[in-house]
Amino acid sequence: MYNNANSKGSNKGDNSDSYRDKLYKIYGEFLEILYPQNINCILCSRPIKKSNSYSMCKSCFDELNFILNGCGKCGKFKINYSLEKQFIDECNFCHSKTFYFEKAISCIEYNDISKRLILGLKYSSKTYMCKYIAQIMKEKLDIENIKFDYLTYVPLHKKRLKKRGFNQSEKIAKYLVKLIDVPLIDLVVRHKYTEMLYKLKRDERSKELKNAFKINEEINIGNVEDKVVLLLDDVFTTGSTVNEISKVLKLAGVGKVYVITLLTKSSEKYVKDDAL
Ligand SMILES: [Zn+2]
Numbered sequence: 387m388y389n390n391a392n393s394k395g396s397n398k399g400d401n402s403d404s405y406r407d408k409l410y411k412i413y414g415e416f417l418e419i420l421y422p423q424n425i426n427c428i429l430c431s432r433p434i435k436k437s438n439s440y441s442m443c444k445s446c447f448d449e450l451n452f453i454l455n456g457c458g459k460c461g462k463f464k465i466n467y468s469l470e471k472q473f474i475d476e477c478n479f480c481h482s483k484t485f486y487f488e489k490a491i492s493c494i495e496y497n498d499i500s501k502r503l504i505l506g507l508k509y510s511s512k513t514y515m516c517k518y519i520a521q522i523m524k525e526k527l528d529i530e531n532i533k534f535d536y537l538t539y540v541p542l543h544k545k546r547l548k549k550r551g552f553n554q555s556e557k558i559a560k561y562l563v564k565l566i567d568v569p570l571i572d573l574v575v576r577h578k579y580t581e582m583l584y585k586l587k588r589d590e591r592s593k594e595l596k597n598a599f600k601i602n603e604e605i606n607i608g609n610v611e612d613k614v615v616l617l618l619d620d621v622f623t624t625g626s627t628v629n630e631i632s633k634v635l636k637l638a639g640v641g642k643v644y645v646i647t648l649l650t651k652s653s654e655k656y657v658k659d660d661a662l
């Protein structure tokens with residue numbers, strides 16, 4: 387309707403296009419009020435009752451593997467092969483690795499359904515999903531009983547931020563601080579433009595991320611000295627990104643760093659992928 391009205395106007399070139407974009411945005415907001423997102427499953431768009439958990443239909447919800455007894459070090463889904471291994475607080479993925487963070491926790495195992503939570507948010511701008519993701523994270527933090535003084539998030543490089551229009555981790559963090567009584571702080575900036583990491587193998591990721599982050603000069607770093615910081619990201623794959631940031635934080639005097647991500651790739655799957 388707006389497109390037609392607009393096309394009847396004079397040919398204003400770029401101005402006309404940006405006007406149409408503005409109207410389209412308003413129209414989108416208007417639709418959202420008329421048809422709130424929580425009457426459809428946020429993952430498959432099937433109609434659901436408003437009371438459904440996290441606004442998902444039952445079949446999508448059943449496909450999500452919530453991690454209850456994750457690895458005490460990297461947070462990945464833990465599979466015990468022998469009785470002996472059950473007493474070691476690490477998994478096949480991380481047993482020979484050392485991290486700068488104290489512990490990482492993840493809420494859900496990465497699979498074809500759960501990845502839609504992040505893909506929809508990142509590439510289809512379904513930013514309302516942040517609200518549900520923050521809720522899932524809040525429940526995980528309660529279960530794990532992790533206490534921290536500040537919340538921060540994995541920053542995007544300004545070039546990527548400009549392209550995407552928002553940082554999904556920052557948006558989730560903003561919703562999360564509404565649910566917990568902890569301040570959000572922009573602790574780190576990404577000053578090196580890195581390749582899309584999913585294309586790289588683990589050792590290549592670490593190399594690519596070296597010196598990619600630094601402390602945000604606009605904050606008073608003295609405030610976080612010896613404090614406990616929770617670092618938020620969307621997906622934990624190899625842990626290279628959160629590890630590199632944890633290193634920067636520790637060198638700046640932060641006492642402890644915990645990591646929370648919504649999704650984590652299973653260590654089994656990861657090992658298999660890596661071997662291919
Ligand atoms: Zn669904």
Ligand SMILES: [Zn+2]
Pocket residue numbers: 457458459460461462476477478479480481
């Ligand atoms: Zn582990």
